[in-house]
Amino acid sequence: MSIALEHVNYIYSPGTAYEKRALNDISLEIGQGQFVGIIGHTGSGKSTLIQHLNGLMKATSGDILYDGQSIYAEGYDMRKLRSQVGLVFQYPEHQLFEVDVISDVCFGPKNQGLSEEESEKNAREALELVGFPEKYYKQSPFELSGGQKRRVAIAGVLAMKPKVLILDEPTAGLDPAGRDEILDLVERMHRERGITVILVSHSMEDVAKYVERIIVMNHGSVMLDGAPKEVFRHYKELEAVGLAAPQVGILKRIVVIDVGEGPVVMVNPVILETSGEQTGDEGCLSIPGKAGQVTRPNYVKVHAFDENMEEYEIEGTELMARAMCHEIDHLDGHLYVEKVEGQLHDVTYEEEE
Numbered sequence: 001m002s003i004a005l006e007h008v009n010y011i012y013s014p015g016t017a018y019e020k021r022a023l024n025d026i027s028l029e030i031g032q033g034q035f036v037g038i039i040g041h042t043g044s045g046k047s048t049l050i051q052h053l054n055g056l057m058k059a060t061s062g063d064i065l066y067d068g069q070s071i072y073a074e075g076y077d078m079r080k081l082r083s084q085v086g087l088v089f090q091y092p093e094h095q096l097f098e099v100d101v102i103s104d105v106c107f108g109p110k111n112q113g114l115s116e117e118e119s120e121k122n123a124r125e126a127l128e129l130v131g132f133p134e135k136y137y138k139q140s141p142f143e144l145s146g147g148q149k150r151r152v153a154i155a156g157v158l159a160m161k162p163k164v165l166i167l168d169e170p171t172a173g174l175d176p177a178g179r180d181e182i183l184d185l186v187e188r189m190h191r192e193r194g195i196t197v198i199l200v201s202h203s204m205e206d207v208a209k210y211v212e213r214i215i216v217m218n219h220g221s222v223m224l225d226g227a228p229k230e231v232f233r234h235y236k237e238l239e240a241v242g243l244a245a246p247q248v249g250i251l252k253r254i255v256v257i258d259v260g261e262g263p264v265v266m267v268n269p270v271i272l273e274t275s276g277e278q279t280g281d282e283g284c285l286s287i288p289g290k291a292g293q294v295t296r297p298n299y300v301k302v303h304a305f306d307e308n309m310e311e312y313e314i315e316g317t318e319l320m321a322r323a324m325c326h327e328i329d330h331l332d333g334h335l336y337v338e339k340v341e342g343q344l345h346d347v348t349y350e351e352e353e
């Protein structure tokens with residue numbers, strides 16, 4: 001199983017006053033067994049994108065290949081595609097409509113052409129899989145709690161034995177416990193059944209813990225695409241579009257510098273301004289045995305938080321400026337301090353007598 005998008009564009013109501021470009025030249029591939037998170041603000045194009053993946057919406061231009069075959073080719077079996085790429089809508093109410101839970105979950109397999117018996121077998125299996133209690137099988141799906149409704153909606157898709165499970169904001173409206181239950185369930189589905197899972201969310205926090213790949217959407221385009229660690233490395237860009245990286249796995253960055261006047265604590269320091277130049281010998285306390293001649297700014301202005309998380313700005317010159325650049329650089333790679341020449345090299349010190 002693989003889904004590939006090639007230069008997909010989608011425009012709502014083209015040629016009218018309501019024309020809206022919702023997808024802008026999207027190219028990406030999702031392979032068998034991946035657990036992918038699609039993240040982005042409301043309006044960034046997530047829903048539009050996923051509805052393309054099972055052919056519910058047709059690209060204005062570009063192509064979509066499922067297992068290497070264009071889904072837009074003449075005679076392509078869209079029905080089959082829809083049963084292989086299952087989509088669980090954001091609001092389970094949009095998906096549930098039968099008189100009781102079991103009939104609801106049977107709907108998909110029946111629609112696939114399975115017999116009554118087979119459909120019920122698949123439905124029961126799916127309900128069991130999502131941990132839905134049997135005593136409520138005959139209950140109206142509309143009388144269930146939010147979390148249970150969602151389980152039924154997921155079971156309804158799983159009953160068709162899809163290869164890909166797409167969930168649009170599966171935790172919307174759930175309390176934290178309900179949210180964890182649903183996400184754990186999806187994770188189990190992925191781990192035990194090897195189903196490809198595409199999880200759509202506007203919350204980094206939700207997906208970061210589970211997925212192996214994050215696709216960040218912004219204004220209809222793919223802004224970032226990679227393993228969570230790689231994506232979070234771009235935290236400045238993410239912050240700029242209001243998608244702060246979650247705290248999981250990312251500690252607060254703390255720098256303490258003491259150049260002789262007592263320690264200065266900088267939490268999450270950001271260099272705002274640099275000027276001047278100084279060249280000198282530099283060693284590194286964190287990595288002993290590294291030293292060299294390095295040219296750095298002679299003036300640095302930093303924005304940071306103190307021990308009480310109060311914001312402040314601090315300036316430094318000469319040794320302080322050098323120390324600030326060195327230590328803040330340590331944390332961020334050369335993100336802020338472009339004006340650095342020279343590198344620290346391995347050195348061996350003579351043992352002192």
Ligand code: ADP
Nearest residue numbers: 012020022040041042043044045046047048049
């Ligand atoms: P998301 O799922 O990330 O919230 P959507 O895919 O729903 O984003 O929307 C992408 C963009 O397309 C938004 O600007 C939205 O206003 C617009 N849009 C969505 N649905 C329609 C529609 N039926 N008609 C016109 N514009 C739409």
